[in-house]
Amino acid sequence: MMININDLTVTFKNKVTAVDHVNLSIGSGIYGLLGENGAGKTTLMRVLVTVLKPTSGSITMNGVLYGEQNYRRLQKKIGYLPQELNLYPNLTVRECLEYMGELSGIEKRECRKRIDFYLEKTSLAEHQHKKNRQLSGGMKRRVGLVQALLNEPKFLIVDEPTTGLDPEERIRIRNLLVDFSRDRTVLFSTHVVEDLAATCNQIAIMKKGAMIYSGAVRDLVSEVRGHVWICTVKNEAQARELETKYHVSAKQYVDGGLQMKLLSEEKPEVECALAEATLEDAYIYCGQFQSL
Numbered sequence: 669m670m671i672n673i674n675d676l677t678v679t680f681k682n683k684v685t686a687v688d689h690v691n692l693s694i695g696s697g698i699y700g701l702l703g704e705n706g707a708g709k710t711t712l713m714r715v716l717v718t719v720l721k722p723t724s725g726s727i728t729m730n731g732v733l734y735g736e737q738n739y740r741r742l743q744k745k746i747g748y749l750p751q752e753l754n755l756y757p758n759l760t761v762r763e764c765l766e767y768m769g770e771l772s773g774i775e776k777r778e779c780r781k782r783i784d785f786y787l788e789k790t791s792l793a794e795h796q797h798k799k800n801r802q803l804s805g806g807m808k809r810r811v812g813l814v815q816a817l818l819n820e821p822k823f824l825i826v827d828e829p830t831t832g833l834d835p836e837e838r839i840r841i842r843n844l845l846v847d848f849s850r851d852r853t854v855l856f857s858t859h860v861v862e863d864l865a866a867t868c869n870q871i872a873i874m875k876k877g878a879m880i881y882s883g884a885v886r887d888l889v890s891e892v893r894g895h896v897w898i899c900t901v902k903n904e905a906q907a908r909e910l911e912t913k914y915h916v917s918a919k920q921y922v923d924g925g926l927q928m929k930l931l932s933e934e935k936p937e938v939e940c941a942l943a944e945a946t947l948e949d950a951y952i953y954c955g956q957f958q959s960l
């Protein structure tokens with residue numbers, strides 16, 4: 669699977685440019701799309717699932733151009749879990765999935781087989797006769813994943829699947845995405861850097877509609893190495909002064925004062941030592957300096 673996004677721009681009627689001349693290549697495996705609120709992640713995903721037409725630019729999937737004449741063909745290869753999925757509250761999990769399968773035109777027997785398979789995979793089999801309104805947030809998200817997989821997509825697009833979930837459920841969803849990426853491309857968006865560090869090799873970072881980084885997680889982290897510093901200050905006044913001069917990616921009270929992690933191209937003007945760089949440091953550094 670190879671998806672190529674070329675110079676893609678989406679400008680809404682209110683003149684907001686949500687996606688701004690974006691270029692990105694997505695191959696096989698699991699890709700994380702990271703960005704602050706309003707960065708343009710959902711808009712880019714809506715174009716990728718063909719529910720929104722771009723203002724300019726183009727996309728191809730395995731050489732097939734995104735254009736109305738090819739939408740049906742492309743849609744067969746795409747599974748989508750939007751941020752807000754309204755599952756029919758009064759249907760049971762199983763009834764809802766069978767209905768969604770029917771809407772997608774999947775043959776009944778085949779659909780039941782797939783539902784059984786994915787309910788098992790997502791640990792929902794024992795809950796299949798519960799009404800959707802009785803499910804927890806995490807279970808609803810998992811039903812949404814099953815729904816997105818019913819047509820056996822080669823390209824699975826998942827918008828903020830872990831937002832608002834407890835740690836156990838977040839880890840479960842992340843691990844499922846990794847499982848599902850074995851024989852397909854998975855693209856998922858998040859604000860949570862931890863989710864990406866634990867799952868993806870490849871990430872793309874958006875800021876204000878632009879793609880400010882795309883590539884390997886490892887490479888992003890190695891770019892920031894040598895620019896992460898750790899120091900301990902004695903009082904609040906010193907801490908505030910450093911905060912006005914540098915980007916602080918973490919701080920913590922320790923014996924002897926306040927320990928601060930500073931992001932700076934040059935050695936900060938304070939007694940400090942180089943520190944281990946994390947993906948979170950790299951993300952913040954990338955967002956601030958945008959030179960990677």
Ligand SMILES: Nc1ncnc2c1ncn2[C@@H]1O[C@H](COP(=O)(O)OP(=O)(O)OP(=O)(O)O)[C@@H](O)[C@H]1O
Pocket residue numbers: 680681682684685686703704705706707708709710711712859
């Ligand atoms: N239908 C629309 N009409 C006008 N503006 C829109 C529309 N959809 C999104 N926007 C604007 O486009 C920008 C990008 O929004 P988008 O939802 O794509 O960002 P996001 O990265 O997914 O944010 P979040 O993480 O908060 O979901 C925002 O400024 C948003 O207000």
